[in-house]
Amino acid sequence: MLAMHIVSEALYQPSTFAERGVLVPFTAPSLTGTRVRRARQGGMELLVPNPSGGRGVYIIGPEGIMQLCRPSIHDLVLNERIGKLPMLTPGRVRMTAAQVAAEGFAGRAAIGAAQAAIQAQALTESDAFYELMLALLAASGLSAAKQESLAAMSKAAMREQAPALLGRIAGAIGRSPDVVVAVLLDMAETFASFGVSQTASGTVQRCLQALGRLLTQAADWPRRLRANASRIGAAAMLTITQTEHAIAKSRAAMADPVVLLRSWCEKPEQTAEQIGLPDWLLDGWEQVCLLMQSASNESLLAARLEEIVLLLPAWPRTMRERFNLEADANPGSANARGQTEENSAMGGTNVMDLTLRNEALRLSSLELAGAADG
Amino acid sequence: MIASPFSKRPASNPANGEIRDTQRQLSDARDDQIARVVAVVDAMADRSGADHLIASLRPRLRRIRPRRPLAFGRLLFLPLTPLILPGAQWRRGTLAVPRTAFTPLIRQLREALGAEAGAIDAQIAGHGFDETAIIEQLGQRLWSAAARIFASAPVPSYWRDESGLNEADYLALVRPIAHLLACAATVEALARGSLAGALAPEEALRALLLAAAKAGGQTLGMSVVVLLANLPRAQRLLPLAADIAASATDPVVKTAVERAMDFTFDSLDRMVTTITGQEDGIQAATEEITRAVETLSRLEERVGPHRTDRRVRIDDLRRRLDGTCRGCFDAMLVERVLLPLQSLPADAGDAEVAGLEAAARDLRRFEQASRQAGSGELYDRQLRQAGRLLQTPALQNSAMTLADRARLMELLLGPEEALALLRQA
Numbered sequence: 001m002l003a004m005h006i007v008s009e010a011l012y013q014p015s016t017f018a019e020r021g022v023l024v025p026f027t028a029p030s031l032t033g034t035r036v037r038r039a040r041q042g043g044m045e046l047l048v049p050n051p052s053g054g055r056g057v058y059i060i061g062p063e064g065i066m067q068l069c070r071p072s073i074h075d076l077v078l079n080e081r082i083g084k085l086p087m088l089t090p091g092r093v094r095m096t097a098a099q100v101a102a103e104g105f106a107g108r109a110a111i112g113a114a115q116a117a118i119q120a121q122a123l124t125e126s127d128a129f130y131e132l133m134l135a136l137l138a139a140s141g142l143s144a145a146k147q148e149s150l151a152a153m154s155k156a157a158m159r160e161q162a163p164a165l166l167g168r169i170a171g172a173i174g175r176s177p178d179v180v181v182a183v184l185l186d187m188a189e190t191f192a193s194f195g196v197s198q199t200a201s202g203t204v205q206r207c208l209q210a211l212g213r214l215l216t217q218a219a220d221w222p223r224r225l226r227a228n229a230s231r232i233g234a235a236a237m238l239t240i241t242q243t244e245h246a247i248a249k250s251r252a253a254m255a256d257p258v259v260l261l262r263s264w265c266e267k268p269e270q271t272a273e274q275i276g277l278p279d280w281l282l283d284g285w286e287q288v289c290l291l292m293q294s295a296s297n298e299s300l301l302a303a304r305l306e307e308i309v310l311l312l313p314a315w316p317r318t319m320r321e322r323f324n325l326e327a328d329a330n331p332g333s334a335n336a337r338g339q340t341e342e343n344s345a346m347g348g349t350n351v352m353d354l355t356l357r358n359e360a361l362r363l364s365s366l367e368l369a370g371a372a373d374g
Numbered sequence: 375m376i377a378s379p380f381s382k383r384p385a386s387n388p389a390n391g392e393i394r395d396t397q398r399q400l401s402d403a404r405d406d407q408i409a410r411v412v413a414v415v416d417a418m419a420d421r422s423g424a425d426h427l428i429a430s431l432r433p434r435l436r437r438i439r440p441r442r443p444l445a446f447g448r449l450l451f452l453p454l455t456p457l458i459l460p461g462a463q464w465r466r467g468t469l470a471v472p473r474t475a476f477t478p479l480i481r482q483l484r485e486a487l488g489a490e491a492g493a494i495d496a497q498i499a500g501h502g503f504d505e506t507a508i509i510e511q512l513g514q515r516l517w518s519a520a521a522r523i524f525a526s527a528p529v530p531s532y533w534r535d536e537s538g539l540n541e542a543d544y545l546a547l548v549r550p551i552a553h554l555l556a557c558a559a560t561v562e563a564l565a566r567g568s569l570a571g572a573l574a575p576e577e578a579l580r581a582l583l584l585a586a587a588k589a590g591g592q593t594l595g596m597s598v599v600v601l602l603a604n605l606p607r608a609q610r611l612l613p614l615a616a617d618i619a620a621s622a623t624d625p626v627v628k629t630a631v632e633r634a635m636d637f638t639f640d641s642l643d644r645m646v647t648t649i650t651g652q653e654d655g656i657q658a659a660t661e662e663i664t665r666a667v668e669t670l671s672r673l674e675e676r677v678g679p680h681r682t683d684r685r686v687r688i689d690d691l692r693r694r695l696d697g698t699c700r701g702c703f704d705a706m707l708v709e710r711v712l713l714p715l716q717s718l719p720a721d722a723g724d725a726e727v728a729g730l731e732a733a734a735r736d737l738r739r740f741e742q743a744s745r746q747a748g749s750g751e752l753y754d755r756q757l758r759q760a761g762r763l764l765q766t767p768a769l770q771n772s773a774m775t776l777a778d779r780a781r782l783m784e785l786l787l788g789p790e791e792a793l794a795l796l797r798q799a
Contacts, residue, residue: 066790073784073792104777107731108724299507352735352785 015317017280018273021047022093023287023313024082025362027106029354030069033284033311036062036082036093044083049310072355074105087186087269089276090283091193094203094369095121101366110363116370121192124202129188130155131196133162135257136184140169173262183264190276194247196254204278206368208243210289211236211282221305222298228305232288235312238323239281246277284313286368290361444498446491447480449509450516453558454551456603456641457596461538466546469595469637475547478536479524486523506566514559521556524548550593554600557582565604574608580618583611587618591626594619598634603641606668612676635673639687642666646694650702656736659702660743666695667746692747699744700752706737707756715763715774715782722773734785761787765795 014020021035030051039045039061048058051069058068062083065071071079078100085092098121100106101114138147150158150165158165162184163177170180194204215236221229253260253275264271273280288308295301315323442448451458457471464472484491494516501508529544537543560582564574579601586597598615605611612631619631645666649659670688677684710733718726741753764779764786774782776799784792 071789073780073789073796076789076793077796104775105781107781108727108778111724297505297507352738356735 013317014314016273017277017283017316018088018269020314020316022088022090023284024078024093025097025287025358025365026071026075026078027355027358027362028069028071028075029351029358031065031071031075032354032358035284036088038088044085044088046079070351074100074359077103077105087272089190089272090279091121091189091203091276097362098366098369101362106362106366107359110359110366113363113366113370117366120370124192124195124200125185125188126155126159127200128191128196129184130158131200132184132187132191132254132257133158133165135196135254136169136261137165139257140172169258169261173258173265175265179265180261183261183268186268186272187261187264187275190272190279191250193276193279194250196251198251203369204243204247204282207282207286207289208240210293211240211285214289214292215240217292221301225302225305228309231309232305232312236285236288239285239313242319243278243281246281250275250278284311286365287361288312290364294357294361294364442503444501444503444505444508444512446484446495446498446516447476448503449498449513450480450483450520450555451476452509452513453517453554453561453600456599457637466543469592469599469633471547471551471596472537472539475537475539475543478530478533479548479551481532481536482527482530483520483523485530486527487519490519510559510562513562517555517558521552521558524552524555546592550589550596553586553589553593554596557585557597561600561604568605568607574605574611576610576614579605579608579611580614583615583618587622587627587630591622591624591628591630594627595630595634595637598631599637599641602634602638602669602672603665606665606672609672609675612672616676635676635684638669638673639684639691642669642691642695646691646698649695649698656739660739663695663699663743663747666691670695696744696748699740699747700749703737703741703744703753703756706733706740707760711737711760711786712763716768718772718774720773727774727778730782731785734782738785757786761791765798 019037021037024031024034024036024046026032026034031048033049035047036044037047044062046060046062046065048060048068050056050058060068062079065075065079078097081096081100082088082093085096095118098114098117101110102118104111106114134147134151137150142150153161162181166180166184167177170177173180175183193202195201215233218229218233218236260271260275264275288311291304291308291311292301295304451471454471457469458473459470461472461474464470464474487494494512497512498508503509527548529541533544534540539547560578564578568574582597582601583594586594594615598611601608601611601615612635615631615634619628622628645662649662670692673684674688677688711730714726714730714733718730741757745753761783764774764783776796780792780796783795
C-alpha cells in the first residue's frame with residue numbers, strides 16, 4: 001500500500017529550508033517541482049506538488065513514486081541514488097543528478113555536459129578546499145615564512161598532505177586529522193557554490209546573474225502578463241537581496257575558521273545549512289530562469305509564467321515572519337503545477353513532449369554548470 | 375453525377391502543359407524538396423500561376439506541414455478550411471468552396487479595403503501560420519472586414535475569367551462565406567477552448583446555428599461542417615442543429631444538417647487515404663486520427679436506426695481508419711524502430727541513438743491516437759515484441775548502452791519495464 005500524506009496548503013508551511021526540501025530535477029512532468037527532505041522517522045520523503053494541479057503537496061516515501069505517478073527511468077534512477085545520500089543539500093542533489101545524467105539516463109545529448117559539470121564542480125571544490133586549508137593554517141599561528149611556503153604548494157600536494165598539516169588544529173578541537181579533513185571536504189563542497197573569497201564565484205553567482213536578467217526582461221513583458229510578472233519579480237528581487245546578504249554572512253564566518261570548523265564538527269547539518277544558505281535560497285530558481293528563457297514567443301511566455309508562478313520556491317516560515325510576507329504573498333504556497341495552456345494544448349501526448357522539454361532544460365542546466373565553472 | 379465546371383476546361387494556355395509536367399516531377403519529389411518548392415511559391419508576389427503547380431500537392435502538404443508564412447489570402451480563408459476543395463472536385467449545389475474562387479475574391483476584397491489591405495499585409499509580413507496570437511489578432515480584423523464587404527458586394531467583372539464560375543455561383547458562395555467570416559472569431563475561440571479541453575457552451579453553439587439558419591440552408595449546412603470540424607467533441611452540436619433545421623419551413627434549411635453530415639462523411643473518406651506514418655507528418659496524422667474518431671462518434675450518435683446506409687458507412691470508415699492506422703504503425707515500427715535498432719553500427723553515435731528515441735516517440739504518439747480507432751491489444755502486443763528485442767544478447771553488445779536501452783524501453787513500454795531491464799542487467 002502507498003504510504004502517502006496529502007498536506008493542504010495551510011499545513012504545508014515549512015519552518016526551515018531543510019524542511020522545505022531540495023528541488024529534484026526530475027524529468028517527468030508529473031514530478032516537476034518535487035522536493036526531497038529528510039523524514040522525521042528516518043530516511044527520505046518526497047514532496048510532490050498536488051498532481052491535480054490544486055494546492056498543497058503529497059508527501060510520499062521514495063518507494064511510492066511509481067504508485068503516485070509515471071516517472072521516467074531517469075527519475076527512478078535519480079530517486080534511488082538520492083535515497084542513498086547521507087546528507088541532503090542542493091549541491092549534493094545537483095551532483096547526484098549530474099552523475100545520473102552522465103550515465104546517459106537524461107539522454108545521450110546530456111552525457112558530455114554532465115561530465116563537464118561534474119568536472120567543473122570537482123575543480124571548484126578543490127579550489128575551495130585549498131583556500132580553506134590556507135585560512136585554517138594561517139589562523140593556527142604559523143609563521144609568515146611557513147605560510148608563504150604553504151601558499152606555494154600545489155592544490156594536489158596540499159590535499160595529499162592535509163592530514164599531516166591539520167594535525168595541530170585537529171588536536172586543538174579534539175578530533176582526528178582524518179575527521180577534520182573529511183569535515184573540511186564537506187565545507188569545501190558547501191563553499192564551492194559561491195566561493196570562499198570575494199573574487200570566487202560558482203553556481204550561486206551564475207543563478208543570481210540569471211535572476212538579474214529575468215528581472216530586466218520582466219520589464220518588457222506584455223501588459224496582460226504583468227500580474228504574474230510582478231509576482232515573480234517581487235519574489236526574485238527578495239531572493240537576490242537575501243542571497244547576496246547570505247553570501248556576505250557565510251564568507252564573514254571565515255573570519256575565524258577554527259570556530260567554524262569546530263561548529264561544523266559538532267553540528268554538521270545545521271552549520272552546513274547556515275553556511276550554504278545562499279544555495280538553499282536559490283534552490284529551484286535556476287529551473288524558473290531556464291523555463292523563462294525557453295519561452296520563444298508571447299503565448300509560450302504566458303503559459304510559462306502561469307507554470308512558474310506555481311513553481312516558485314516557498315519561503316520557510318522564519319523568512320516569512322522576518323519579511324512580513326502574507327500567506328498569499330508567499331510565492332510558492334500553491335506549489336503545484338496547474339494544467340497550463342501549454343500542457344493542455346498538447347493534448348494526449350503532453351507527457352512525452354513535456355518530458356522532452358524537461359530533458360532539454362536539464363541539458364541547459366548542465367551545460368551552464370560545465371561551461372561557467374570549468 | 376453533376377460534372378465539375380472545371381473538369382472540361384480546355385488547356386487553352388500552352389503553359390498548362392509545362393505545369394502538368396512539373397506537377398508530375400513534383401509528385402515524385404521528397405518531402406523536403408516539396409517544402410522548398412512551396413517556400414518559393416509562398417514568397418512570390420503573384421502566385422496565381424504557381425498555385426496550379428502546388429494544387430496536386432495539397433494532400434501531401436497537409437501531412438508535411440512545412441512552416442508557411444502567413445499571407446493575406448491564406449489568413450482570409452482559414453476559417454473555411456473544412457469546406458475547401460480543389461476546383462476539379464467541386465460540384466454545384468454542394469457545401470464545398472472551390473479553391474478557384476479565392477483569387478478573384480481576394481482581389482475584390484483588396485480593392486474594397488484599399489490602404490487597409492496594405493496595412494494588414496505589413497502586419498502579416500514575417501509571421502508564420504504557427505503564431506496563434508497573430509492569427510487571432512489580425513484574423514479577427516480581416517474576417518470582420520471581409521464579412522462586411524462580401525455581405526453586399528456585387529459580382530466583380532473579372533469573376534468568371536478568374537474563377538471559371540458563373541455569376542449565380544458567386545452569390546451562392548459569397549453570401550454564406552460572408553456569414554462564416556463574420557462568425558469566424560467566435561468559432562476560433564471555441565476551437566481554442568476545445569483544444570485546451572473545454573467543451574463549447576451550448577448557448578454559444580445555439581446562437582451560431584440560429585444565426586446560420588436565418589441566413590439560409592446553404593449557410594447552415596456550411597456552418598455545421600465548419601463547427602463539426604473545429605469542435606468534434608461537442609456532443610450537442612448535431613442535435614441542436616437538427617432541432618433548428620426541423621423547426622424551419624424552408625426545405626433547404628430542413629435538409630441542411632443531413633447535407634452537412636454527408637459532406638463530412640465524404641471529407642472523412644478523403645482524409646483516411648491521406649494518413650501516413652511518415653516522419654514529418656506525425657503531428658498532422660495524430661490530430662487527424664483523433665478528429666476523425668471523434669467526428670465519427672458524433673455522426674454515429676446522430677444517425678437514426680433506419681439509416682442503415684449511414685451506419686454501414688460509419689462502420690466502413692472506422693474499419694478503414696483502423697486498417698490505415700495499423701498499416702502505418704506496422705510500417706513505422708519496422709522501418710523506423712526495429713530495422714534501425716537491429717542494424718545499429720557498433721560505432722553508432724549520439725545522433726543515431728537520439729534518432730531511434732525520436733522514432734520511438736513518434737511511434738507512441740501515433741499509437742496513442744490510433745488506438746482510439748481500435749486494435750489497442752494489437753498495438754500492445756507489437757510494442758511488447760519490440761521491447762523484447764531490447765533484451766536480446768545481440769543488442770546488449772551493440773552501441774546501445776544500458777541507459778540507452780532503458781530509455782528506449784521506457785518510450786516503448788513504460789518505466790516499469792525499463793526498470794526491470796536495469797534490474798535484470
